[in-house]
Amino acid sequence: MPLLTRNKRIERVSSAAELFSKHPxxxxxxxxxxxxxxxxxxxxxxxxxxxxxxxxxxxxxNSVSILGSDDATTCHLVVLRHTAHGLKFL
Incomplete structure (x- = not known):
């Protein structure tokens, strides 16, 4: 599955520094x-x-309006939102 930002595909990067330099x-x-x-x-x-x-x-x-966690001491949390449908994934 491709990762998009601002309707453009993010190509593979080797570090967070590279990601931020390409997508400030x-x-x-x-x-x-x-x-x-x-x-x-x-x-x-x-x-x-x-x-x-x-x-x-x-x-x-109607039961869930907030999706979240604070359990990321050594882990990563990723929240994705499908812009067409509004689905949220955590």
Whole structure:
């Protein structure tokens, strides 16, 4: 499955430094994201994902409005959103 950003395919890179040098907007977006203040959320609509788990939700899901985790001490979290359907994958 190809990885796209701004409707352009991201070709294979060998390091994060190379990725950010080819796509500086990704680093800028990440810096904006981490500079945000934490927000309290209603646990009734939160789907919490732990290590070795994954989750998928759709905009039509009335039970889940937030998909997240804080379980990434030595792991990576990736959140993908399908722009046509709004599906979110974690």
């Amino acid at each position: 907007h990704l680093k800028e977006s990440a810096q904006q994201f981490v500079s945000r203040s934490p927000e309290s959320v209603d646990p009734k609509q939160l789907l919490y994902v732990q290590q070795r788990e994954f989750a998928v939700t759709t905009p039509a899901d």
